[in-house]
Amino acid sequence: MGKVIAIFGTMDTKGEDYFFLKEKIEEAGLKTLLIDTGLASMAAYPCDVSSEEVIAAGGSSTEEIRRHERTYAFEVIGHGSTEIVCGLCRKGAIDGVISMGGGQGTLLAVMVMRELPVGFPKVLVSTIANLRTLPFEGVNDTVVMNSLVDISGSNGILRMVMTNAAHAIVGMVEHTEKAVAARETKKPRVGITMFGITTPCVERVCAILKAQGFEVVVFHVNGQGGKMLERMIREGMLNGVLDVTTGELGQEYMGGTCTAGCHRLEAGPERGIPMVVVPGALTNANFMPPSTVPEKYQHNKAYLHNPNLVLVRADQRESVEIGRIFAEKINRCTGPVEVLLPERGTSLYDSPGGPLYDEAANRVMFDEICRTLRSDIPVVRMDVTVNDEAFAVRIAEDFLKLYHLKGNGEY
Secondary structure, three states: OOOEEEEEEOHHHHHHHHHHHHHHHHHOOOEEEEEEOOOOOOOOOOOOEOHHHHHHHOOOOHHHHHOOOHHHHHHHHHHHHHHHHHHHHHHOOOOEEEEEEOHHHHHHHHHHHOOOOOOOOEEEEEOOOOOOOHHHOOOOOOEEEEOOOOOOOOOHHHHHHHHHHHHHHHHHHHOHHHHHHHHOOOOOEEEEEEOHHHHHHHHHHHHHHHHOOOEEEEEEOOOHHHHHHHHHHHOOOOOEEEEOEOHHHHHHHHOOOOOOOOOOOOHHHHHOOOEEEOEOOOOEEEEOOHHHOOHHHOOOOEEEEEOOEEEEEOOHHHHHHHHHHHHHHHOOOOOOEEEEEEOOEOOOOOOOOOOOOOHHHHHHHHHHHHHHOOOOOOEEEEOOEOOOHHHHHHHHHHHHHHHHHOOOOOO
8 A cells, every 4th residue: 555644734824835745755655644733624725634524533613613712722623633643543544644833733743743652753843843842842752853934835945844854754654664673672671760960870780781681771861751761661662660760750849840740650660560769869850040949949958060950959858758759659569669778878969978968858758768668568778879889789680580570571
């Protein structure tokens, strides 16, 4: 039948641009399937899936949409687009997707693309690709291309960008098998979490596990890294997790910029995969720029990591609460799990002599973790820092025991 690329977007406002994209993809030898996400189908730009069908898939009708505010229409069309595109993906009816947009169009495209599988080809041309904005939170492995100019009528600059975008998605779809092959491994694959201030520990653990025949995937816990870790666990891409750096929980509690949201440290416990969990960098919150630090943290310990970033340390009361949240997440575990506590410090900065070290706050946090954890969950308190070699060795050795306890990774 040939490979098919789904093109979805608002034909009532950008039909000319989308049909140019369609033309370029088909010139390259692939088929297209057009989905109209506008408010009403346009006779000049006939699509395989009409606007009315998208709205119906979102649980409404064109007549109903006219009776509501713009936000209602956006939610309906976003939901309907997601249902249709993801349904086509599940059926194997499409091999890749591409969309374009300004602020609203980008938001809608992201709603769809974040629900598609990791590795499935997806390209988004956006007028706001050069901004640090919320639409790109959790955008998955979408290729985002800066449109350079507004997507509004034909001109040479926009045609150049759209031609590149068309060839990008064509290339991805044409070579999907190579990408899939690159992802495959005969080794058991495990995930491990790292921040710059826990790097020495993680690097030692990785070396030990690789020597034991594991493929180790490192996730940078800057918010996006934690979200992707959770997603890959849910999609069955990891056989185990060494969550050495759980600082995104503290980020979420304190309102830091590196939060991964309220569902961090939930996928692993729910799926029952082997886990070793450590409160690495748990009590730090990033704020950028430093002027954004909330007034309530003005008396907390803080460290200027660089001119645009300050790390704020949780005080004793906040550390206790963060420890409780950490333990309650782990209490959901349905598989083999162990908690390791480095009592002399949870990061490079939170260690004796470090700018964020607070022995008393750590002690009450560790006590709260032990008090809150289920009685059947092993917890080991060690008189070391998280980056001491002995701690890394213990993490790796204990994970190997849990992994083999599960049955050599056969789930």
